[in-house]
Amino acid sequence: MHELALADSVLKAALSAADDAGMDRIDRIVVKIGELQQIERELFEFSLTTVLPAMDDRLAGVQFDLSEELVRFECRSCGTDYGRNDAGIEGDGDQDEAIHFIPELSHAFARCPSCGSPDFEIRAGRGITLERIEGSSEDDPG
Numbered sequence: 001m002h003e004l005a006l007a008d009s010v011l012k013a014a015l016s017a018a019d020d021a022g023m024d025r026i027d028r029i030v031v032k033i034g035e036l037q038q039i040e041r042e043l044f045e046f047s048l049t050t051v052l053p054a055m056d057d058r059l060a061g062v063q064f065d066l067s068e069e070l071v072r073f074e075c076r077s078c079g080t081d082y083g084r085n086d087a088g089i090e091g092d093g094d095q096d097e098a099i100h101f102i103p104e105l106s107h108a109f110a111r112c113p114s115c116g117s118p119d120f121e122i123r124a125g126r127g128i129t130l131e132r133i134e135g136s137s138e139d140d141p142g
């Protein structure tokens with residue numbers, strides 16, 4: 001199950017970051033989900049918030065802050081940084097849907113708003129990012 005594996009790797013990264021920071025407990029995990037990431041969002045959230053935390057004491061009572069990371073393109077011709085709204089993709093519901101399901105299709109639709117080049121890199125909006133964690137150590141006075 002793709003979503004479970006992704007959720008598992010997010011939590012492993014969070015636990016490893018907690019180790020590095022000397023935290024005994026993680027209170028909050030902030031995760032960004034790229035809008036081009038192909039994922040069953042509900043299943044991912046369920047895996048992340050319900051299935052997996054039971055496996056580690058440090059995650060008892062953890063809160064999740066999940067948000068979508070919007071896609072950002074960078075033009076390879078002129079270096080302009082632009083978003084989906086600037087890329088001429090917005091406005092057609094069917095096209096929008098297709099891009100959500102098939103990220104590679106965004107290559108076929110996006111155009112640089114400055115020079116019109118279809119040659120770009122995707123700088124943000126792909127994949128799952130562990131943004132930060134908040135936690136505490138048992139030695140903490142507060």
Ligand SMILES: [Zn+2]
Nearest residue numbers: 075078112115
């Ligand atoms: Zn350009």
